[in-house]
Amino acid sequence: MRGMWAETLSALAAAGGTAVVQAAGTEAWGSVSQGVARMFRGRPADGGEEGTQRELERTALVLASGDAEGSGRQASLWEQRFTALLHDADAGVRQQAEAELRQVIALVSGVADRGQVLNVHDNTYDKSPQQYGNHNHQQIHFGPEA
Template identity: 40%
Template sequence: MISESLLALASAGGAAMVQAAGTDGWNAIRDRAARLMARGSHEDEASERRRLDRAAAALTDSPDEGAAGSQAAAWQAGFVVVLTRLEDAELPSAVAELRALIDSGPIAPGNASAPFAGSTFHGPTAVQTGDNNHQENHFGHSG
């Protein structure tokens, strides 16, 4: 049985992977994920990198929310499998690796490209990030 905190960490890892797919930061986060999943096997690490690249390519080729959600869930499940198979002595190291992976992502807390990470908004709020976005906001009553 996996703890809620480890499940949340795995979920954040899956989200970080989705956010990194197709960005300049993909190779670094992919390499971290491959090392984490391969747990020391260089052959498995290379195989994991190829698998992660295929998944990221499919995600960037079909950038819809359903595909992103499915891929985030798949990567979360992969991290859960890794974390649940570890011996107690190995778990702290793997948790640290997964946290480093999350922190290295393009939308990681403290990253300059995520100016609203960790923010709390009270009342009507509109936030827009990225390029070529369009946003219309209507707060309050019209009339």
């Protein structure tokens, strides 16, 4: 996977990391954490469903502490995990993970509202992506205005 398709998956992974961080401590957390844990079922190298659930619990503890740097590290951690999952060599696994991650993102208001820009058509972008953020907030825009 190269070019724009890989960038699209990277943007989706970043939105997933943001969704996990923003969901912690909210009503969406239960659904988000269950959805994320299910994404890693059958992937023992990634900790499987149970290992992922433990990582999510650690994430919730870090975020409950109010540590802004910890929040940024957690978003980055989950972005990396989602990126690895979405870049799986098996197209079927990748497509299922992409669909499941979109469902998780849709559970988090704010992130879900921006999720519509992550749609891909015929493996190309509708517009050029631009990504920026700080420790606990990330925005991904498609188009010339940033």
